[in-house]
Amino acid sequence: MSDASGILIGVDIGSTACKVQAVGADGVHLALASALTPWEDTPKGRQLDPEVLFEQLMRAIHKVAGAHTVLGIGVTGFAESGVIVDRAGKPVAPILPWYDQHGSDTVSRIEAVMGTRGFAGLTGLPLNLKPSIMKFEWFMHEVAPRTFWSRWMNVPEWFAYRLTGVMATEPSLASRTGIFDVVEKREAEDLLACVGAPSGLFSELRHAGESWGVVTGAYARLAGATVTVCGMDHLSAGVGVGATGQANLLDSCGTGEALIRRLPAMNITRATLVKAVEQEIAVGRDIFSG
Numbered sequence: 001m002s003d004a005s006g007i008l009i010g011v012d013i014g015s016t017a018c019k020v021q022a023v024g025a026d027g028v029h030l031a032l033a034s035a036l037t038p039w040e041d042t043p044k045g046r047q048l049d050p051e052v053l054f055e056q057l058m059r060a061i062h063k064v065a066g067a068h069t070v071l072g073i074g075v076t077g078f079a080e081s082g083v084i085v086d087r088a089g090k091p092v093a094p095i096l097p098w099y100d101q102h103g104s105d106t107v108s109r110i111e112a113v114m115g116t117r118g119f120a121g122l123t124g125l126p127l128n129l130k131p132s133i134m135k136f137e138w139f140m141h142e143v144a145p146r147t148f149w150s151r152w153m154n155v156p157e158w159f160a161y162r163l164t165g166v167m168a169t170e171p172s173l174a175s176r177t178g179i180f181d182v183v184e185k186r187e188a189e190d191l192l193a194c195v196g197a198p199s200g201l202f203s204e205l206r207h208a209g210e211s212w213g214v215v216t217g218a219y220a221r222l223a224g225a226t227v228t229v230c231g232m233d234h235l236s237a238g239v240g241v242g243a244t245g246q247a248n249l250l251d252s253c254g255t256g257e258a259l260i261r262r263l264p265a266m267n268i269t270r271a272t273l274v275k276a277v278e279q280e281i282a283v284g285r286d287i288f289s290g
Helices: 050-065 104-113 115-123 132-142 155-164 189-195 233-241 270-278
Strands: 007-013 017-024 029-036 040-042 045-047 070-077 082-085 151-154 226-232 250-253 257-260
Touching (some): 007 050, 070 155, 070 233, 082 155, 151 155
Parallel strands (some): 070 226
Antiparallel strands (some): 040 045, 082 151
């Protein structure tokens, strides 16, 4: 593969390990790098420094890119976890894993105010510790007061932001936060108010495959490469194995396991969401629009 033809980079930010692959413009595999996700076990639980993660991913990208020209970078990764940034775009809190157990008081608060059906009808999610919102009160009380908060970015979105300087919200990742109205495709302000978090945490919506911009000159080796967020990792995996039709049922198994099926958005109502969640089925937006 010559420099003139260029290469594409795929980044998968996983709960256990991060993987970075280089392929030619023709899709042929060139190189793969993998490293354990650099979690740190602290007295307050398992945490991840956003900047440490960024540096690890950049080392892996440089390793697989070699001397080739990088044309584009696509980023997928685990959901529920994210980065809170201030008005300057700097992280003010660590990343918590999706399996973190903080938030039982928040679950009880939302149940008392909205009920499990009210939460399900907005978010398409069961009321448990997994959605991002359940960690917000802990963040505000233990790490960074709400006055420091400007935006919330899911981890793949944050990595794209670090490369391009562009903040945007991808719907499939937003669907796992517990602050996203999956019917109306907007921030659920009533839920944020319920836990005392500030509103306006999401940026404009961009679907997987849309450009987040190009890598800035701050990273000269990659400058000019187009960046996109590919959405939630389980959904991206479906593309990789061709399980994208309504007749397909995908068993995506990494650190966590998910059974995935795609359905037309036109058939989804709040009543549908409640009924699905009561049958232990979570519903969220796909990486494909509609």
